[in-house]
Amino acid sequence: MDSRDKRSNPQLQKALCYSNVERRHASSPSVIVIGGGFAGIAAARALYDASFQVTVLESRDRIGGRVHTDYSFGFPVDLGASWLHGVCKENPLAPVIGRLGLPLYRTSGDNSVLYDHDLESYALFDMDGNQVAQDLVSKVGQIFESILKEACTFPISLPSLFLFHSFWLIEIVFVTHQNITNILFLCAYFFVDLCCRLVQTDLVRQDFREDMPISRAISIVFERRPDLRLEGLDYKVLQWYLCRMEGWFAADADTISLKFWDQEELLPGGHGLMVRGYLPVINTLAKGLDIRLGHRVTKIVRRYHGVKVTVEDGRTFVADAAIVAVPLGVLKSNRIKFEPRLPEWKEAAINDLGIGIENKIVLHFEKVFWPNVEFLGVVAESSYECSYFLNLHKATGHSVLVYMPAGQLARDIEKMSDEAAASFAFMQLKRILPNASEPIQYLVSHWGADENTLGSYSYDMVGKSHDLYERLRIPVDNLFFAGEATSFEYPGSVHGAYSTGLMAAEDCRMRVLERYGELDILHPVMGEDPPISVPLLISRM
Numbered sequence: 367m368d369s370r371d372k373r374s375n376p377q378l379q380k381a382l383c384y385s386n387v388e389r390r391h392a393s394s395p396s397v398i399v400i401g402g403g404f405a406g407i408a409a410a411r412a413l414y415d416a417s418f419q420v421t422v423l424e425s426r427d428r429i430g431g432r433v434h435t436d437y438s439f440g441f442p443v444d445l446g447a448s449w450l451h452g453v454c455k456e457n458p459l460a461p462v463i464g465r466l467g468l469p470l471y472r473t474s475g476d477n478s479v480l481y482d483h484d485l486e487s488y489a490l491f492d493m494d495g496n497q498v499a500q501d502l503v504s505k506v507g508q509i510f511e512s513i514l515k516e517a518c519t520f521p522i523s524l525p526s527l528f529l530f531h532s533f534w535l536i537e538i539v540f541v542t543h544q545n546i547t548n549i550l551f552l553c554a555y556f557f558v559d560l561c562c563r564l565v566q567t568d569l570v571r572q573d574f575r576e577d578m579p580i581s582r583a584i585s586i587v588f589e590r591r592p593d594l595r596l597e598g599l600d601y602k603v604l605q606w607y608l609c610r611m612e613g614w615f616a617a618d619a620d621t622i623s624l625k626f627w628d629q630e631e632l633l634p635g636g637h638g639l640m641v642r643g644y645l646p647v648i649n650t651l652a653k654g655l656d657i658r659l660g661h662r663v664t665k666i667v668r669r670y671h672g673v674k675v676t677v678e679d680g681r682t683f684v685a686d687a688a689i690v691a692v693p694l695g696v697l698k699s700n701r702i703k704f705e706p707r708l709p710e711w712k713e714a715a716i717n718d719l720g721i722g723i724e725n726k727i728v729l730h731f732e733k734v735f736w737p738n739v740e741f742l743g744v745v746a747e748s749s750y751e752c753s754y755f756l757n758l759h760k761a762t763g764h765s766v767l768v769y770m771p772a773g774q775l776a777r778d779i780e781k782m783s784d785e786a787a788a789s790f791a792f793m794q795l796k797r798i799l800p801n802a803s804e805p806i807q808y809l810v811s812h813w814g815a816d817e818n819t820l821g822s823y824s825y826d827m828v829g830k831s832h833d834l835y836e837r838l839r840i841p842v843d844n845l846f847f848a849g850e851a852t853s854f855e856y857p858g859s860v861h862g863a864y865s866t867g868l869m870a871a872e873d874c875r876m877r878v879l880e881r882y883g884e885l886d887i888l889h890p891v892m893g894e895d896p897p898i899s900v901p902l903l904i905s906r907m
């Protein structure tokens with residue numbers, strides 16, 4: 367509740383004079399949710415349904431946060447999240463999307479080397495506009511997978527190494543009936559060979575004991591396995607795979623942790639584009655909630671009896687508890703002051719978790735002039751120079767290509783004006799399709815510079831612990847934390863953000879129950895009945 371409004375209202379002023387206990391008995395417990403993205407809205411919805419008084423304070427003039435469906439072209443285009451990662455009933459968002467009957471266009475199945483794309487429908491070009499042969503792209507894809515496997519696993523386990531040598535010796539001794547001198551010679555040879563391999567294994571292990579950037583690990587693999595080294599066009603295609611990987615983490619390969627890059631849990635069912643955009647989902651969740659747009663929180667004071675939250679223009683809001691669901695980038699920037707300060711372990715988690723940048727430059731054309739594939743790629747000497755365009759025409763029927771730079775490239779493009787950024791993307795397209803016609807409209811996102819986000823999504827940086835997501839989630843007194851960066855299982859995703867919102871709501875409900883003993887009036891956050899399961903509408907099965 368806005369405390370300035372209360373000062374001008376005598377009845378409310380009287381109500382304010384009640385002790386906390388009386389106030390809580392007079393009404394249900396209250397909570398302030400800070401941030402109206404998927405995490406915040408999920409938490410607010412759950413607590414509202416559990417009979418809490420909920421106020422959402424959102425800094426922007428819209429809800430959704432990094433889910434931002436734009437309609438200025440006359441049809442929906444997502445400038446933030448657009449895929450449901452894990453098209454399956456286990457996805458926490460599946461019941462909501464299924465009930466709304468929203469169609470999904472599946473761009474990949476499980477375990478694709480290109481994450482959210484299959485290698486079935488693509489066209490890669492070099493900088494001179496020559497299309498790369500499909501079998502070369504597939505071959506390099508397999509090599510890329512081998513490189514990652516080599517980088518992350520020991521070449522041979524010790525027991526299998528001993529077994530391998532023993533079998534070999536036994537076979538030679540008994541099958542070929544060597545004389546004793548030869549057998550001794552062979553034994554000596556195998557002993558030396560075994561020692562060399564053990565030393566090599568141990569060296570690799572030592573290398574891997576210390577975390578390192580994925581880019582360095584790849585160089586080490588090349589030293590150990592020269593047969594995996596590529597040159598010429600093959601090398602450029604390999605750089606393009608790296609570029610796709612960097613897009614997935616929104617970070618450059620020299621900052622991604624080798625130890626943890628593959629620790630995130632991928633739900634089954636592949637990846638599906640939300641054909642009509644994500645907005646209908648969050649709008650449905652937000653229905654009936656008290657959401658205050660344009661309320662940028664600057665200070666959060668926590669005391670035993672509750673929290674006081676201050677917004678930019680000085681107004682304050684009070685409640686029994688608060689859920690902080692602002693992006694990691696905003697927490698890192700210290701633009702919200704916590705009083706008392708957050709504990710050291712929480713501040714360290716905020717500092718140590720990485721936040722990457724990925725942007726979208728959406729180009730709308732008069733008509734389609736590109737090949738009928740799901741994405742177009744540009745291969746080059748370095749992953750920085752590689753790029754790719756998502757062809758929305760395949761999924762939505764609209765003549766739209768989406769250029770998606772990540773990491774340093776995204777940071778560099780953010781320094782340009784929107785017009786220059788759109789021209790840059792168009793130039794890349796012209797390289798591969800020289801007859802491309804000019805776009806009639808464009809949209810450019812700025813997730814790194816936008817003060818409401820300050821980054822696109824979280825990732826594991828080199829040398830940091832993987833439990834930072836969990837540490838970020840753990841409550842501090844009556845402050846609860848939600849958001850994609852607090853999701854240990856599904857960081858950097860909409861369903862991850864959504865599930866942390868539900869978790870924070872449940873933690874909050876339990877704490878209020880423990881503290882105030884108001885068991886009867888509060889319903890469980892997740893609802894008593896299991897959600898009705900409605901199958902997802904998926905095209906391109």
Ligand SMILES: Cc1cc2nc3c(=O)[nH]c(=O)nc-3n(C[C@H](O)[C@H](O)[C@H](O)COP(=O)(O)OP(=O)(O)OC[C@H]3O[C@@H](n4cnc5c(N)ncnc54)[C@H](O)[C@@H]3O)c2cc1C
Nearest residue numbers: 401403404405425431432447448449663849850859860863
């Ligand atoms: C380009 C891009 C592509 C992506 N693609 C996908 C995808 O395809 N699939 C997928 O699953 N995920 C994707 N993601 C990630 C996904 O969008 C996020 O993980 C998710 O939306 C985060 O939700 P959230 O609630 O944690 O944070 P947000 O959505 O960022 O919500 C936080 C809210 O807090 C508000 N806020 C900030 N500061 C304050 C303040 N001081 N006071 C009050 N309010 C404040 C913000 O305005 C915002 O509304 C993508 C993200 C980006 C940027």
